Amino acid sequence: MSTWIVRFTANEVGRFLNRWSSPSRCLDPNISTPPPKKSSGCGKKNLHAQLTEIKAAHPDADVQLWAMDEHRLGLHPILRRVWVDNWFGLLSAPVHCRYDWFWLYGFVHPRSGQTYWWLLxxxxxxxxxxxxxxxxEHFGIGPKHHVVLVMDQAGWHTSDQVVVPEGLHLAFLPPYSPHMQPAERLWPILNEALANRVFETLDDLLERVEQRCVQxxxxxxxxxxxxxxxxxxAFQC
Known part of the structure; x- marks a missing residue:
């Protein structure tokens, strides 16, 4: 099975292919899961305080507020309702359920509407x-350009092994609060190009997702x- 690391920018679309295997998943109900994190995350007030602190510490720097999230896409079809002229007519949606997938990393700057994508x-x-x-690197984040990046508290976001580049500041949302995540709004419009369609291979799906990201x-x-x-x-950044 092929794997890929694909980077989308306004000027370039690249693809990097490797060999990989799907990660195993444990569905045993007898295995307990760890309790949810008790961290309160950054609510609206805490996010405002973090931005104020960063602006005060770097008065000569430009500070922007971005958000990011991940979205899983695979060969299991996305089904949606459609309008029909005659409700007596029977419509069928093609279904061929398979469970291979990849992930789309989406970054968004809500104030400008600028986006940035990775397929992994x-x-x-x-x-x-x-x-x-x-x-x-792409957005020149550093001493003169700081970015606060809002995200959820997934384990790979909060790990001590995460390496945060200079000028980038991670802000974590409270647990179970997707309604506060602007990047969540990207996925319904991304799925529009994939709904009610069957893709034979992940490469076919990948090609369509590439086209949608560029759009x-x-x-x-x-x-x-x-x-x-x-x-x-209210943050104005």
Whole structure:
């Protein structure tokens, strides 16, 4: 099975192919899962305080507020309802359920609607570190340009092994709060290009996702309106 590391920018689309195996999954109900983290994360007030602190510590630097999330895509079809002229007619959706997948890493700047995408075979600390390093390099994050990146408290986000580039600051949302994550709004519009379709291989699906990501790069006004929550506008960055 092929694996890939694909990077999308406004000027380039690259692909890196390797060999990989799907990670095993344990479905044994007798194995207990660890309790959820008790960290409160950064609510609206804490996020405002973090931004204020960073701006005060770096008065000459430009500070932006971004968000990121991961989305799993695979050969299991995405089914959606469709409008029909005659409800007596029977419509069928093609279904061929298979369980191979990859992950889409999405970064969004809600104020401008700018997006940045990575396609990766899995989620783990090493790949998360690569994505952060490339994100920082691409946008020139450093002493004069700081970015606060809002994300959830997934284990590969909060690990002590995460390497955070200079000028990048991670802000974690409270547990179970996807409604506070602007990047969550990216996935329904991404799925529009995949719904009610069957892809024979992951490469076929990957090609369609690439095309959709490139389209979304140019829809900055639409994405800004979709992801810039009313309370997010108050940050002005």
């Amino acid at each position: 075979p899995r989620v783990n600390i090493d790949l998360f570190n690569r994505a952060l390093a490339d994100f920082a 979304l790069l140019n829809l900055t006004d639409f994405i800004s309106g979709l992801t810039q929550f009313h309370w997010w506008r």
